[in-house]
Amino acid sequence: MIEYVARRLVQGVFVLFLVSLLTFFLINLAPGGPSSLIDFQSTAAEREARMRQYGLDRPVHERYLTWLAGAVRGDLGRSINQGLPVSRLLAQRLPITLTLGGTALVLAALFGVVLGVTAALQRDRWPDHVIGSVATLGMSTPSFWLGILAIIVFAVNFGWLPAAGNASIGRAFDLGDRLRHLVLPAGVLAFSLMPNVIRTTRAAVLETRAADFVRTARAKGLVERVVLVKHTMRNALVPVVAMLGLIATVLFSGSVVIESVFGWAGIGRLAIEAANGRDYPVILGVTLLAGTIVVTVNLVVDLAYAVIDPRIRHD
Amino acid sequence: MRIRHLAARLVLAVTLAVAGLGTALAQDADPNAVLNLATNADPTLNPWTPGAVIESNLINTILFDQLTRYSPDDLSPIPALATSWTPEEGGLAWVFELRQGVQWSDGDPFDAADVAFTFNDVVLNPDLGAQSASQFNTIERVDVIDDHTVRFVLKRPFSALPYYLASFAGILPEHALGAAENPLTVAEFNKGNPVTTGPFKVAEFVPGAFVRLEPNPLYWGGAPKLAGMIFRIIPDANTQVAQALAGQLDVVTRLSPNVIDSIERSGRLEVLRQSQNLFFFVAPNHDDARFEDVRVKQALLMAIDRQAMIDAILSGFGRVASGPVAPMLGALFSEDVTQYPFDPEAAGALLDEAGWTMGADGVRAKDGERLAFDMPTGQFGDLVPASLLVQQYWADIGVDADVRVMEWNAYIQEVVLARAYEVTLAWWSMPPTADVAPYFSCSAAQSGNNIPNYCDPELDALMDAGRAALTVEDQVAAYAAMQAFTADELPYLYLWWPDILTAKSVTLQGFPEITAATAFQHAADWYVAR
Numbered sequence: 126m127i128e129y130v131a132r133r134l135v136q137g138v139f140v141l142f143l144v145s146l147l148t149f150f151l152i153n154l155a156p157g158g159p160s161s162l163i164d165f166q167s168t169a170a171e172r173e174a175r176m177r178q179y180g181l182d183r184p185v186h187e188r189y190l191t192w193l194a195g196a197v198r199g200d201l202g203r204s205i206n207q208g209l210p211v212s213r214l215l216a217q218r219l220p221i222t223l224t225l226g227g228t229a230l231v232l233a234a235l236f237g238v239v240l241g242v243t244a245a246l247q248r249d250r251w252p253d254h255v256i257g258s259v260a261t262l263g264m265s266t267p268s269f270w271l272g273i274l275a276i277i278v279f280a281v282n283f284g285w286l287p288a289a290g291n292a293s294i295g296r297a298f299d300l301g302d303r304l305r306h307l308v309l310p311a312g313v314l315a316f317s318l319m320p321n322v323i324r325t326t327r328a329a330v331l332e333t334r335a336a337d338f339v340r341t342a343r344a345k346g347l348v349e350r351v352v353l354v355k356h357t358m359r360n361a362l363v364p365v366v367a368m369l370g371l372i373a374t375v376l377f378s379g380s381v382v383i384e385s386v387f388g389w390a391g392i393g394r395l396a397i398e399a400a401n402g403r404d405y406p407v408i409l410g411v412t413l414l415a416g417t418i419v420v421t422v423n424l425v426v427d428l429a430y431a432v433i434d435p436r437i438r439h440d
Numbered sequence: 441m442r443i444r445h446l447a448a449r450l451v452l453a454v455t456l457a458v459a460g461l462g463t464a465l466a467q468d469a470d471p472n473a474v475l476n477l478a479t480n481a482d483p484t485l486n487p488w489t490p491g492a493v494i495e496s497n498l499i500n501t502i503l504f505d506q507l508t509r510y511s512p513d514d515l516s517p518i519p520a521l522a523t524s525w526t527p528e529e530g531g532l533a534w535v536f537e538l539r540q541g542v543q544w545s546d547g548d549p550f551d552a553a554d555v556a557f558t559f560n561d562v563v564l565n566p567d568l569g570a571q572s573a574s575q576f577n578t579i580e581r582v583d584v585i586d587d588h589t590v591r592f593v594l595k596r597p598f599s600a601l602p603y604y605l606a607s608f609a610g611i612l613p614e615h616a617l618g619a620a621e622n623p624l625t626v627a628e629f630n631k632g633n634p635v636t637t638g639p640f641k642v643a644e645f646v647p648g649a650f651v652r653l654e655p656n657p658l659y660w661g662g663a664p665k666l667a668g669m670i671f672r673i674i675p676d677a678n679t680q681v682a683q684a685l686a687g688q689l690d691v692v693t694r695l696s697p698n699v700i701d702s703i704e705r706s707g708r709l710e711v712l713r714q715s716q717n718l719f720f721f722v723a724p725n726h727d728d729a730r731f732e733d734v735r736v737k738q739a740l741l742m743a744i745d746r747q748a749m750i751d752a753i754l755s756g757f758g759r760v761a762s763g764p765v766a767p768m769l770g771a772l773f774s775e776d777v778t779q780y781p782f783d784p785e786a787a788g789a790l791l792d793e794a795g796w797t798m799g800a801d802g803v804r805a806k807d808g809e810r811l812a813f814d815m816p817t818g819q820f821g822d823l824v825p826a827s828l829l830v831q832q833y834w835a836d837i838g839v840d841a842d843v844r845v846m847e848w849n850a851y852i853q854e855v856v857l858a859r860a861y862e863v864t865l866a867w868w869s870m871p872p873t874a875d876v877a878p879y880f881s882c883s884a885a886q887s888g889n890n891i892p893n894y895c896d897p898e899l900d901a902l903m904d905a906g907r908a909a910l911t912v913e914d915q916v917a918a919y920a921a922m923q924a925f926t927a928d929e930l931p932y933l934y935l936w937w938p939d940i941l942t943a944k945s946v947t948l949q950g951f952p953e954i955t956a957a958t959a960f961q962h963a964a965d966w967y968v969a970r
Contacts, residue, residue, distance in 0.1 A: 157849030161491030165852060166572060166869070168878075169887035172857075174569030175490045178622070202968045206491050207482060208625045217647050272677055288686045289679055294650055294670055388674045388683075390648020398481060398675070402491075403849060 130424070130438040137420040144416045145196070149189045152408050159205040162403040179205050192409065201413070202406035206398075211410035214395060219414070221291060224390035225310055225383065226376040232315035234369055237322025241365075242358070244323065245330035256327075260320035268317040272386035275309050281402065289388035309364060310387040314379055318372050325368040329361035336360070362433050370426030374419045458903025473968035474668040475948065478680045482647055482673055485634040487610035488562055488570040489624040497608055499651060499671050501960040503636040505562035507555065508538055508602050509961040512952035513805040514770055515872045517602035521550065521611055521637065531597035531910050537587065538588040545641040548615050549736045552584040555616035559592075562623050571625060574878065574888070575604055575871070578907075597908040599915060600875040607871035607957070611637070620795045639664040648673055665950070665967035684709060690948055690968075692958050695941040697755035705946070712953050714940040715768035718869040719761045721932040722830060723892040725862050726885075728809070737788040737930040738780060740863075743837045745782040749829050750936050753822045757941060761934035763923045764868070764876045768954070771912065772874040774920040777927035787838045796838075804838040812860040813839035818851030826935075856891060863882045865935070866891070872955070874919040875901045880931055894931035 157163050159179065162172050176182045180191075193200055201211035244256040282287035287293070287306050296302045333339060334357055341354045343349075381393030392411060399407035430437045463538045479499060484492035487500040508517035522536040542550040559582040563573050563583075578598040583591040592601065616635040617623035629635070633642050640653035641662060653669040672689070674680050681699045685706050685848070695703070695711070703709050722740070724731045731737055748831045750758040759767065767773045791797075796804040796811050802813040817827040824845055831841040843865065846854065855861045868879050868889070881900050884890035903924055906918040926932075942959075944951055950965040 127528065155850070157847070159491070160493075161569075163849055163852040164491065164571075165856060165866075166492060166493075166888060166889065167490075167569075168858075168884075171490070171569040171571075171573055174567055176513040177567070178569065194561045208484070208489070208627050214647075221648075259796070273682065276682045276686070278681065281682055284686065285519055288683045288688055289674060290649060290672070292649075385676050386679055388649075388672065388676075388679060390673065394648065394675065397810070402848065405516060 130428075133424050133427075137417075137424070140420060141413060145193070145413055146189070148409055149192065149405075149411045150185065152403070152405055153185045153188075155403070158403050159405070161206065162334050163403075164437050169398045192406070196413070201410045204399075204404050204407045206402045206404045207407075214407060215392070215410055215414055215424045218390060218392045218395045220378070221389055222380055222384070224291070224307070225314065225389060225391060226373075226380050228307055228311040229314035229380075230369070230373055230376060232311060233318040233372065237319045238326050238365065240319070240331060241323040241326025241352075242330055244327045245334070246353075248331065248350055263316045264320040266317070268313055269382045269386050271316065272313045272383055273312070275313055276379060276386070279309060283435060291389050307345065310383050310389060312408065314376075314383045317379060318376070321368055321372060322365065326361070329364045330357060333357045333361040359433070363430060363437075366426060366433060370422055370429075373422045377415050393440055406414055457893070459898065468968035468969050469665050469949075470970045472667045474687060475690045475966070477669060477671050478674045478683070478689050478693075479651075479671050480673070480675050480677075480680075482631070483651060483671070484630045485632075485642065485645075485651075486612070486624060486626075486630045487608055488558075488568075488573070488612070489630055490569050490571050492571055492630075494694075498956065498960045499653075500610055501608065501957060502640050502653065502669070502963045503634060503638045503642065504612070505542075505637040506606055506609050506611060506961075507538075508606040510606050510872065510955065510958040512954055512958055512962060515768065515954060517606050520606075521555075525602055527599075527910050528591075530592050531599060531908055534592040534594070534601055535585070536590050538590065539660060540588055542637055542660045543636050544613050544615070544637055545656050545658060546583045546613075546635050547658065547740065548613065548635075549638055550611075550613075551587045552676060554614045555590045555612055556582045556584050557618055558610075558612045561618070562612060563609075568622060568624055572608060575607070576609075587776075596904070598875075598912075599907055599909055600871070600873040603873040603875075604871050605962070638718045639665075643668070644651070659964065661964050664964045669963075684943060690945040691951075692943045693940075697757045697941060697944055699942065700755065700757075708945060710722070710946050712942045712944060712951075713757065714942055714955050714959075715766060715937070716869060716940045716955055716957075717766045717769065717872045718867060718940070719764055719766065719937055720826070720865070720867040720933075720935040721761075722863055722865050722935065723932055724930075725859060725864075725895045726895070726931075727859070727864050730809075733794050734929055735790045735794040736796070736811075737933060739787040739794070739837065740839065741761055741780045741930065741933045742783050742787040742790070743839070743929060744830055744833045744933075744935070746935055749826060752829070753826055754936070754938055757939040758936040759939075761937050762868055763926050763934055764870075764879065764932070765874045765919065765923055766872075766937045769872060769874055771916050772919050774923040776920065776943065777924050779927075784833075784837050791839075798838050802835075802838060805842045810840065811838065812842065814844065815841040815863050815865075816844045816846055816851060816855050816861050818848040818855070819867060820848045820851075823865055824911065830865060831847070841932075859886070859893060861890070864891075874908060874915070874922070875903070876922075877907070880926065887937055890931075892931055896929065896931075899925055899929070899931070 161175050192202060203210055204214055240256045244253045247253045276288045279286045286309050294300050339352060339386050340354050342352045380391060381397055384391045384393040396411045431439055479495050481495040483499050487504050487888035505521045507520060507522040509520040511518045521539055523539050525534055525536045527534050538552060544550055548556050562568060563570050563576050575627040578594050578596050580593045580595050583593060585591055617626060620626045632645060639656055639659045641643050641656040643654040644652040650673060651671045656665045680692050683689045689841040700711050703711055724737055746760045762777050762779055765773050790895060791804055795806045799805040815827060817823050831843050834841050850861060855864050878889050880890060881903060882895035885893045885895045902922040906915055906922060909918045940956060942956055947969045950967050952962050
């Protein structure tokens with residue numbers, strides 16, 4: 126088991142190296158440059174002076190090696206457009222994305238599993254149809270649109286919830302205020318992630334309920350609650366956990382949109398700003414962070430399989 | 441200089457009157473009001489840092505006083521950190537008297553050394569590439585005469601200097617930045633707590649969320665009438681509008697015309713139609729020999745129904761442009777120039793006359809060459825729909841434009857820097873002066889801001905005459921001749937001067953309406969009515 130984890134970690138580091146290499150050369154292939162270099166109103170002389178300052182007058186491979194040498198020592202460089210160390214920017218933004226993404230993931234998992242099980246148990250009856258429609262709606266509605274709609278309805282028309290931000294100014298330590306700010310963005314994000322959980326859960330529960338061991342459990346006279354919780358659910362959980370693992374990794378891309386709409390200053394918005402402004406060190410930093418999260422989540426999900434299903438072993 | 445004395449007395453009289461009025465009004469002002477504003481990204485709190493542009497300009501205007509600022513009445517330069525200015529040596533030098541008793545927000549005195557530092561060590565230092573430094577490239581150096589007098593020594597006459605000094609040209613503190621290796625990249629200053637002279641100072645900067653300003657107790661102009669200001673960082677324009685409608689923003693700048701109705705219906709906000717010296721254009725690349733014949737450019741312009749485009753794209757919030765100088769410049773704007781009303785038939789006739797006759801494929805040709813243009817456009821604002829409309833109008837007269845839509849960053853690289861285009865639609869935003877040399881002169885062709893690579897020594901001479909003219913009368917005459925020339929020869933095909941739309945809360949008063957920059961230069965006068 127320990128050997129397995131160690132092997133996966135070494136693989137993970139190699140994957141991250143490849144990711145950084147690819148990202149670095151791809152973003153440098155893209156036309157354009159950092160905001161201050163492509164500023165409409167600047168002259169060629171001003172731009173050349175800035176190129177030299179940022180070290181962008183050196184060849185790409187040389188710049189990559191410099192960056193890599195810094196990265197292995199924990200120095201991710203300095204943002205071109207913001208003038209701050211990349212590690213500081215990531216540290217500022219990560220807790221915000223984790224709060225939003227974590228809450229959305231918990232909501233999506235909770236409601237997704239409950240609704241998925243309900244849909245399976247009520248198969249082809251009206252609750253199943255209603256839940257199916259909700260899932261289709263969540264899947265097919267773009268979250269930026271849903272976000273703006275939610276702002277208009279709940280913040281503008283009813284005035285129940287704040288329209289944006291993650292806290293009221295001057296009330297940074299007020300938990301109730303933070304939760305109120307979390308409702309809309311986490312709700313919208315969860316709504317767009319939930320359909321996958323509903324569908325996977327429903328399919329898994331239906332499949333398991335048709336299995337021989339469930340029929341056996343019923344035949345030996347177990348009450349339906351025990352059949353459902355102990356025999357059906359536990360066995361249906363593996364695909365659901367796999368799906369949650371997938372969702373946890375796409376949360377990053379989902380929160381990019383939601384963060385922009387709701388004015389949350391998380392990693393997603395940092396990524397968009399960096400990409401638009403060709404802030405190379407920040408793009409690399411965000412990509413590396415996202416890569417680390419994906420590698421870690423995959424490892425955790427694989428380990429979780431073994432816990433849920435003793436037949437799965439990592440030797 | 442008798443006129444100057446008279447003007448000074450008049451200014452004094454008006455100031456006293458306004459001050460009296462201010463006291464009367466101040467009783468109705470809410471002393472606890474905190475204003476909420478929006479900006480689209482984390483600002484950089486240094487007006488000269490490269491890349492500190494749209495997200496930083498307005499907040500820096502409040503924080504960093506300049507030598508001059510614009511009059512809310514007619515945009516002429518009026519005193520700020522400088523109290524008076526006089527040209528010398530036939531316009532080759534300008535002497536600025538500085539305000540006495542001004543303190544930086546950390547208590548240090550402001551003096552001539554700060555002005556000399558800002559220009560000599562920052563703006564004019566070619567290694568730093570300071571933002572918009574090129575606007576000041578006629579300055580040779582700034583000499584300190586005494587603690588409160590500086591002398592700008594110029595390479596060539598530059599009559600618009602006091603105007604340019606009011607255009608995002610904040611003065612930096614030498615005592616805080618002088619020791620830095622690069623005064624433009626000091627993180628604690630730019631992203632934390634800068635030392636400033638303006639009516640408000642930074643109280644709190646939460647990255648990605650907001651910048652909170654509080655009144656600067658050391659401000660030279662007396663206490664501002666607001667308890668504070670909060671600039672919320674909201675990248676999405678629709679979200680800004682939604683928040684304003686929800687009552688969480690008091691000022692929203694650069695509104696899209698299509699949200700005006702909902703804002704006006706709200707009753708909480710009113711929309712100001714401001715101006716800016718800004719024109720949209722189609723630039724013909726003059727490296728292309730087909731533009732040597734001015735009739736081709738005239739025909740291309742006459743084929744476009746500009747009023748219809750303004751109605752469609754700007755919901756009517758704009759005016760057909762006849763040249764680069766916007767009507768907001770008052771006397772310096774000249775309407776007495778060649779106009780090109782929409783007339784596709786006349787446009788076709790002009791092209792026939794120039795030898796471009798209709799081909800079998802519906803596209804005109806001359807000596808086997810087709811009148812077809814590569815027209816790259818960037819995904820920004822309304823550039824794509826506007827380019828597509830121009831393409832349609834030109835198709836009607838047998839001109840083929842191949843509109844290529846590109847990502848904005850890539851567009852600037854290819855079109856603005858590399859000039860790899862034949863025609864393209866964009867805009868210029870300029871300081872409020874008729875001095876448009878950075879966008880039209882031969883020295884700015886190929887590598888500067890003269891995107892169309894237009895070069896005519898005659899036009900250069902006209903613009904130099906404007907820069908050398910020291911009285912307003914001489915400037916009016918010089919720039920009228922320049923505008924007549926630019927309308928005849930069409931270095932750019934002028935499209936429109938858009939209205940700059942700003943929404944503000946109806947209770948916010950003392951907010952100059954003329955331009956956004958002017959409004960923010962007078963933030964000390966803003967107050968919220970009770």
